[in-house]
Amino acid sequence: MEYALVTGASRGIGKAVALRLAREGFPVLVNYRSRQADAEEVLRQIEAEGGKAELLPFDLADPKAVEVALAQWEGVHPDDYVSVLVNNAGIRSDSLMIFMNDEQWHSVTDVTLNGFFYVTRRLLKEMLTHRNGRIINISSLSGLKGLPGQANYSAAKAALIGATKALAQEVAARKVTVNAVAPGFIATDMTKDLDEAELKKLIPAGRFGKPEEVASLVAFLASKESAYITGQVISINGGLYT
Numbered sequence: 001m002e003y004a005l006v007t008g009a010s011r012g013i014g015k016a017v018a019l020r021l022a023r024e025g026f027p028v029l030v031n032y033r034s035r036q037a038d039a040e041e042v043l044r045q046i047e048a049e050g051g052k053a054e055l056l057p058f059d060l061a062d063p064k065a066v067e068v069a070l071a072q073w074e075g076v077h078p079d080d081y082v083s084v085l086v087n088n089a090g091i092r093s094d095s096l097m098i099f100m101n102d103e104q105w106h107s108v109t110d111v112t113l114n115g116f117f118y119v120t121r122r123l124l125k126e127m128l129t130h131r132n133g134r135i136i137n138i139s140s141l142s143g144l145k146g147l148p149g150q151a152n153y154s155a156a157k158a159a160l161i162g163a164t165k166a167l168a169q170e171v172a173a174r175k176v177t178v179n180a181v182a183p184g185f186i187a188t189d190m191t192k193d194l195d196e197a198e199l200k201k202l203i204p205a206g207r208f209g210k211p212e213e214v215a216s217l218v219a220f221l222a223s224k225e226s227a228y229i230t231g232q233v234i235s236i237n238g239g240l241y242t
């Protein structure tokens, strides 16, 4: 059976993506780091809608934890593989660079960039062997444009775009596509401390996006219909100039 793995699926965009992919018929692996109750609620919702899901907690910034969790899953699922990987987990730790400490720099790049690397490298072989795969990396407007106070986050998200473009060329012949999605401001826990009233004046659509709107784009990129789209960065930002 083909599974979809969504990293950081306990909340926000990842949760919406997990619910949507389950509706599209994928059994979904719900990854998270610490919020077990939230992840269980995602599982419950998927099952209530008649879908199939499993929790797969691990800290994706920790290569050993990634290896242990995925090897364990493979042990229990010898005939299954992950054909859709949504590298969604991410954190912010904003600060002007002059005040940014090492921890802020490393924690953000560890989750967004190194986490993408550990999980994707681990799952690539099965996709290549089956000649079937969809890798969708959640980047950001910040990775395209750069945002002040986010040198760490902008750097990690821009690097993710570079990796998306390189990997897409490595694996295209084996029918594995690799794309990035670059959301603008989406209403989730990550943006709840921002001044929405002020920021939405900058957005032509006049509002923050919804996690479900990002999920719908991800679902298209995960589908068979998107087979000829690879190495792309698709913005979803209400028309915010990038």
Ligand code: NAP
Pocket (backbone or CB within 6 Å): 007, 008, 009, 010, 011, 012, 013, 014, 031, 032, 033, 034, 035, 036, 038, 058, 059, 060, 061, 088, 089, 090, 091, 111, 138, 139, 140, 141, 182, 183, 184, 185, 186, 187, 188, 189, 190, 191
């Ligand atoms: P969110 O609501 O803060 O959720 C973040 C998710 O990532 C949670 O499920 C969290 O798990 C998980 N996570 C964090 N660190 C992890 C780790 N080390 N290992 C495993 N999981 C980890 O964030 P969001 O707004 O939905 O953002 C999702 C993605 O979209 C991120 O990559 C973010 O950078 C990107 N993005 C968001 C926006 C926006 O406006 N919201 C805009 C552009 C891009 P726990 O619940 O267990 O902590």
